[in-house]
Amino acid sequence: MRAVLTRVKSASVTIGGEIKGSIDKGFLILLGVHEDDTEAEAKKIADKICGLRIFEDENGKMNVNPADAGARFLIISQFTLFADCRSRRPGFSHAARPEKAIPLYELVISECRGRGFEVETGEFGAEMFVESVNDGPVTILLDTKEL
Numbered sequence: 348m349r350a351v352l353t354r355v356k357s358a359s360v361t362i363g364g365e366i367k368g369s370i371d372k373g374f375l376i377l378l379g380v381h382e383d384d385t386e387a388e389a390k391k392i393a394d395k396i397c398g399l400r401i402f403e404d405e406n407g408k409m410n411v412n413p414a415d416a417g418a419r420f421l422i423i424s425q426f427t428l429f430a431d432c433r434s435r436r437p438g439f440s441h442a443a444r445p446e447k448a449i450p451l452y453e454l455v456i457s458e459c460r461g462r463g464f465e466v467e468t469g470e471f472g473a474e475m476f477v478e479s480v481n482d483g484p485v486t487i488l489l490d491t492k493e494l
Contacts, residue, residue, distance in 0.1 A: 348378070348379065348380055348381060348384045348388040348389060348391075348392045348451070348455075348490070348491045349378070349379040349381070349428040349429065349488070349489065349490045349491075350376050350377065350378050350379070350392055350396065350428075350488075350489040351376070351377040351425070351428065351486065351487075351488055351489075352374050352375070352376050352396060352399070352486070352487045352488075352489060353374065353375045353376075353479060353481055353484065353485065353486045353487075354373075354374060354401055354402070354481070354482045354483055354484075354485040354486075355370070355372070355373060355374065355375045355421075355479045355480055355481055355482055356371065356372060356480040356481070356482045357369070357370065357371050357372075357479065357480045358370055358373070358375040358421045358477065358478065358479035358480070359421070359477070359478050359479075360421060360423060360467070360468075360469040360475050360476070360477050360478075361475065361476045361477075361478075362469065362470055362473050362474070362475050362476075363473075367467075367468070367469060367470060367475070368421055368467030368468055368469065369421070369467060370419040370420065370421045370465070370467055371419065372416065372417065372418055372419065372482075373413065373418035373419035373420055373421070374396065374413065374418060374419075374420050374421070375421050375423070375477070375479045376396060376420055376421065376422045376423065377423050377425035377428065378392075378422055378423065378424055378425055378428075378452060378455060379424075379425050379426055379427070379428025379429050379442060380424075380426070380429075380442065380443040380447065380448040380451045380452060381429055381441055381442065381443060382440075382441055382442065382443045382444070382447070384443060384447075384451055384491070385451075386451065386454060388451070388491040389451045389452075389454040389455045389458065390454070390458055391491050391494055392455060392489055392491050392494070393454075393455045393458030393459050393462075394458070395489055395494055396413075396420070396455075396459060396489070397412075397413060397414070397458075397459055397462045397464065398412055398413075399412065399413065399487065400412045401485055401487065402415075402416035402418065409485070413464065414462070414463065414464070418464070419464065419465040419466070419467065420459055420464055420465070420466045420467070421466075421467045421468070421469075422452075422455065422456055422459070422466055422467075422468050422469075423468070423469040423475060423477060424448070424452050424469060424471045424472070426439055426442035426443075426448070427439065427442075428442075429441045429442040445471065445472060448471070449471050452471060456468060
């Protein structure tokens with residue numbers, strides 16, 4: 348499982364001209380599910396997301412976790428995180444099919460909510476327009492194969 352996590356001042360996702368989800372201070376998370384991922388990877392990445400200390404403390408050091416910072420999450424499914432770009436036209440054969448990806452995507456959301464976070468989402472498989480005001484900017488790449 349892969350995630351691109353960006354610390355934001357605000358973020359929103361619009362589907363069909365209507366805002367589906369929006370947050371202020373928190374994380375915009377683009378989440379990709381690999382064909383080999385299991386519930387273990389979903390729980391591992393949720394745990395990492397919920398515990399990353401990348402908000403600044405009173406000394407300007409990234410030392411505050413999202414719970415203590417009052418952060419909210421906007422989680423967007425993103426199969427293109429598993430693009431194979433060896434040719435000029437990316438292939439996506441290693442991204443999980445929806446029947447596998449959706450339950451794991453929803454498990455990550457559930458795990459984050461279970462830890463007390465407010466989580467907004469996009470809509471799996473929909474054409475979405477995502478806007479964000481990056482904070483820092485701070486962007487972290489997470490891959491469960493490296494955690």
